[in-house]
Amino acid sequence: xxxxxxxxxxxxxxxxxxxxxxxxxxxVSEEARRKVEEVIRREGYQPNSNAKLLKQRSTxxxxxxxxxxxxxxxxxxxxxxxxxxRESGEEAIVEYIDDFDxxxxxxxxxxxxxxxxxxxxxxxxxxxxxxxxxxxxxxxVLLTNNASSLGFANLSSFCTDDTAGSAExxxxxxxxxxxxxxxxxxxxxxxxxxxxxxxxxxxxxCEAVFHKYGIPFDRRYQYVPSRFSMxxxxxxxxxxxxxxxxxxxxxxxxxxxxxxxxxxxxDSGRKVPDDLSIIGYDGIPYSxxxxxxxxxxxxxxxxxxxxxxxxxxxxxNYSRPAQHEIIPFRVLAGETVKKPKx
Amino acid sequence: xxxxxxxxxxxxxxxxxxxxxxxxxxxVSEEARRKVEEVIRREGYQPNSNAKLLKQRSTxxxxxxxxxxxxxxxxxxxxxxxxxxRESGEEAIVEYIDDFDxxxxxxxxxxxxxxxxxxxxxxxxxxxxxxxxxxxxxxxVLLTNNASSLGFANLSSFCTDDTAGSAExxxxxxxxxxxxxxxxxxxxxxxxxxxxxxxxxxxxxCEAVFHKYGIPFDRRYQYVPSRFSMxxxxxxxxxxxxxxxxxxxxxxxxxxxxxxxxxxxxDSGRKVPDDLSIIGYDGIPYSxxxxxxxxxxxxxxxxxxxxxxxxxxxxxNYSRPAQHEIIPFRVLAGETVKKPKx
DNA sequence: CATAGTACTGTAAACGTTAACAGAAACATT
DNA sequence: AATGTTTCTGTTAACGTTTACAGTACTATG
Numbered sequence: 225x226x227x228x229x230x231x232x233x234x235x236x237x238x239x240x241x242x243x244x245x246x247x248x249x250x251x252v253s254e255e256a257r258r259k260v261e262e263v264i265r266r267e268g269y270q271p272n273s274n275a276k277l278l279k280q281r282s283t284x285x286x287x288x289x290x291x292x293x294x295x296x297x298x299x300x301x302x303x304x305x306x307x308x309x310r311e312s313g314e315e316a317i318v319e320y321i322d323d324f325d326x327x328x329x330x331x332x333x334x335x336x337x338x339x340x341x342x343x344x345x346x347x348x349x350x351x352x353x354x355x356x357x358x359x360x361x362x363x364x365v366l367l368t369n370n371a372s373s374l375g376f377a378n379l380s381s382f383c384t385d386d387t388a389g390s391a392e393x394x395x396x397x398x399x400x401x402x403x404x405x406x407x408x409x410x411x412x413x414x415x416x417x418x419x420x421x422x423x424x425x426x427x428x429x430c431e432a433v434f435h436k437y438g439i440p441f442d443r444r445y446q447y448v449p450s451r452f453s454m455x456x457x458x459x460x461x462x463x464x465x466x467x468x469x470x471x472x473x474x475x476x477x478x479x480x481x482x483x484x485x486x487x488x489x490x491d492s493g494r495k496v497p498d499d500l501s502i503i504g505y506d507g508i509p510y511s512x513x514x515x516x517x518x519x520x521x522x523x524x525x526x527x528x529x530x531x532x533x534x535x536x537x538x539x540x541n542y543s544r545p546a547q548h549e550i551i552p553f554r555v556l557a558g559e560t561v562k563k564p565k566x
Numbered sequence: 567x568x569x570x571x572x573x574x575x576x577x578x579x580x581x582x583x584x585x586x587x588x589x590x591x592x593x594v595s596e597e598a599r600r601k602v603e604e605v606i607r608r609e610g611y612q613p614n615s616n617a618k619l620l621k622q623r624s625t626x627x628x629x630x631x632x633x634x635x636x637x638x639x640x641x642x643x644x645x646x647x648x649x650x651x652r653e654s655g656e657e658a659i660v661e662y663i664d665d666f667d668x669x670x671x672x673x674x675x676x677x678x679x680x681x682x683x684x685x686x687x688x689x690x691x692x693x694x695x696x697x698x699x700x701x702x703x704x705x706x707v708l709l710t711n712n713a714s715s716l717g718f719a720n721l722s723s724f725c726t727d728d729t730a731g732s733a734e735x736x737x738x739x740x741x742x743x744x745x746x747x748x749x750x751x752x753x754x755x756x757x758x759x760x761x762x763x764x765x766x767x768x769x770x771x772c773e774a775v776f777h778k779y780g781i782p783f784d785r786r787y788q789y790v791p792s793r794f795s796m797x798x799x800x801x802x803x804x805x806x807x808x809x810x811x812x813x814x815x816x817x818x819x820x821x822x823x824x825x826x827x828x829x830x831x832x833d834s835g836r837k838v839p840d841d842l843s844i845i846g847y848d849g850i851p852y853s854x855x856x857x858x859x860x861x862x863x864x865x866x867x868x869x870x871x872x873x874x875x876x877x878x879x880x881x882x883n884y885s886r887p888a889q890h891e892i893i894p895f896r897v898l899a900g901e902t903v904k905k906p907k908x
Numbered sequence: 909c910a911t912a913g914t915a916c917t918g919t920a921a922a923c924g925t926t927a928a929c930a931g932a933a934a935c936a937t938t
Numbered sequence: 939a940a941t942g943t944t945t946c947t948g949t950t951a952a953c954g955t956t957t958a959c960a961g962t963a964c965t966a967t968g
Contacts, residue, residue: 225623227924238948241925253946270675275924277616278953280568294645296638303636306662320648320658333612456854487855496857510852513796513829515838569954580918617954620923697931744954913966922956929949936943 226269233265248534251411257299285315286536289331292323295452295480297525298346304529305344307361309368312537323451328353331360335436349422350374362393363539363546365532369422372548373510380539382531384553386422389521390429392555393475393503396519398437401563402473402501405434405441406464408457408485409449410477423449426477426505450481457484472501472564478510479504479520486514488558497562507556519558527551541559568611568827577605588613616811627657629682631673633689634665637794637822639848639867640688643709646871647686654879665793670695673702684878692716692766705881705888707874711764722881722888724873726766726895731863732771734897735817735845739859740779743905744815744843747776747783748806750799750827751791765791768819768847788813792823799826807834814843814906819861821846821853823900828856828902839904849898861900869893 228246232239237256246254258436258563263269288305290298302318309316317340321330327348334340343364350357350366354374397405407430409423409428427447434441445468450460457480464471465488476482482504486496495502496516504511507522528551538544570588574581579598586594587602605611630647632640644660651658658812659682663672669690670738676682685706692699692708696716706721739747749772751765769789787810792802799822805828806813816824824846828838836842838858846853847863870893880886 229924229928239925240927240948240950241946244947247926251946256946261774272620272924274616274619275953276926278614278620278924278955279926281953294638294641295640296636299636299638303662318662320660443697454851458855473938483852484855487857487859490857509796510825513800513826515829515832516857517829567954570956571954581955582918582920582957583916586917586931589956593916598916616956618956620925620954621956623923909957912965912967914963916962916964918961919959919960923954925953926951928951929953931949932947933951934943934945936941938939938941 225272226267228269228271231260231263231267231269235260256478285317285340286344287334288316288318288344288346289327290318290320291325291327291345292452294320295347295478296508296510297452297478297480297523298384300508300525301529304526305533308533309532312533314417314537326353326356328356328360331364332356335360335362337562342540343548344532350521363536365536367528367532369425370548370550377546380532380535381548382528382535382551384523386425386529387429387432389505389523389553390426390475390477391433392429392553393505393521396555397473397475397501397503397561398433398439398558399445400473400561403439404470404564405439405446405470406467406468406471406529407447407472408460408464408474408476408481409447410452410481423477432474437542450477452478452480454480454484454487457458457481458488459484461485461488462492465494472499472563474500474502476502476504477509479506480519480521482518482560483511483514486518497560498565500563501561503555503558503561511558512556516559519561520556522554522556524551524553567614568609569625570611571830573602573605573609573611576609576701577602604793627659627682627685627869628684628867629676630660630686630688631669631676632660632662633667633669633687634794636662636675637689637820638850638852639794639820639822639865642850642867643688646868646899647875650872650875654875656879661831668695668698670698672701673706674698677702677704684882686874686878692721705878709870709874711767712890712892719888722874722877723890724870724877724893726863726870727863727892728767729771729774731847731865731895732768732817732819733775734771734895735847735863736772736775738897738899739815739817739843739845739903740775740781742815742903745781746810746812746814746906747781747788748813748816749789750802750806750809750816750818750823751789752794752823765819772817792819794820794822796822796826800830801826803827803830804834807836814841814863815903816842816844818844818846821848821850824860824862824902825853825856829862840907843903843906845897845900845903853900854898860903861903862898864896866893866895 228239228242237260242260245257259320304317309517333341342362345366347368351528366381368383370383370418431441448460450456474485476485484500485502489496489500496502504518504520507520510519511520535547570581570584573584579602583598584602587599647660663854664775673685687708708723710725712725713721718822773783788805790802792798816827820826824844827844831838831842838844846862849862853860853862877889
């Protein structure tokens, strides 16, 4: 392996000068720079990043910590994060952790091991682990929950208002004439739906709307938890049909789940939207191309990603305080919501 | 930051002993081990990986290099890779590169920067860069092309036989009674379809079957290139309808493309499968849940991932020669292929 | 009792880099 | 001519580990 020493020897300069050339320091003569660069190119020399990081005590990379299984909505956010970071000359490392792992503890471990200079969280619910979060001392961005209430100086958040988005979805169904509405959640564990949890926030929005219209809603019958995958959405919808057979509309807390539910509807002899209306959440491309086109509360994955990356980069470079911004959503009418038959 | 020195000081042992405790060396007394571990736990000490790697000259991690945009088939392979590696106590870092980047050159850069101990390639076509590949000296696995012909000692490959899979798809359509078959490809660039390219291999399989049945096939009219995304599939299908209006069946070189094509069919007034049959490739979960259920040549993402990881780990530990294995596929009949009307 | 072996422990030299510091040379200023 | 300043360069001490080597203190063996 060629090291900086070899370059120094071959170019006739000292390792100090070579290092300065590599790191674009100004105190280097034109001639030295030229000669050293020539040797570097000729030898195909690449600095050893471990040695570099050992000295500098941090990486040049930003880690994206994704909680839960591969999911196309997160996937598209990740893709946009990658694009944004690349444009700024930064490198993203994506790390997936299990749905049941504690993301904050995983993040701490990650910080120790790989020393990223910034962290982006996707999924999960930091609120539960606020105590541990205090141990993270690099800038963080949370893209799937609002963290303004947590009050950590190093934690920004950019996300849509889940409560408002869900309210609007249910409002949309009710205005279409539905009263028997089922809700398919995204939370894996029924017992787990506490404050800050994605299902909790979304259900809260739903219930407020039911209340506004004076429509009764019983969480025990009309809410089925699920997970962010099609098979899980399928199963949850089937369970819903069993539990609540005369349901006329489904609000699925993610498009993936909604697409699974569409198949479940077909398999249980329900035609969408004639027998069953469905509205999803996220606005993934797949839902846009489904037949019929899925109605959905659309989040702007690109905007969320861009805001998050921009904020992180600014805070990394100018130590600005953390920000919390609500990203607007919009309801795409689609083709899966229709006035109920009866 | 706590270092090994602090642990040594606090435990009353030397850094040598502490290091031996950390690395599970046998030459440590029970007492020393116990005491040192106690201090490590108490202090929450984490070894500095950069220092460790600087000494050991390689990472403990395996890098997955994914070419192209976020794509659910690759996504599910990645997920399985992650699972497999985690079970073996290994760590996976996923790196996405642009569709137009050269994956081998990217890999070389990656090796220099992060020093992974193994590399898994997803997507792309190493064949084009065989010359550069010789510069990579760590075990590699290619999961989307057969690399047996390349003859690199450090390159294994595990993938389905694209030629045979495509042949079977077309055979399936012809046996259903279709003669006017369009093929929607996965290759971004029409000029680019050369040997080793995924479209090249698949088209070859198709043409052989057309030939076998004595059905004419003109690549210029009946083949439209596309990319692995729904919008691209949609556009390509629309182009196909324009170019070849009386097409009765479509073979899409990926399910994502097929799902886009299904929407295109709907938008152009074609009912699937009554007016247009569609068969895809990959067998992603989404296609299984689509209505109607997509017919598809299913690849076993989990098996591909597992074989790849197993091979990599074995070669990492026992320096076995590289392997090349063809993973079987199977045609899922689905609901989108039907006898044509006329 | 001498010797050899065993079980453990400490020391110190690497690994490849950065950056603080000092020194040299050239030039400018008094 | 002496001094100060600027521009460049080399030297060297870290950074936090691992590991070869050398030791020490036992225990076992002849």
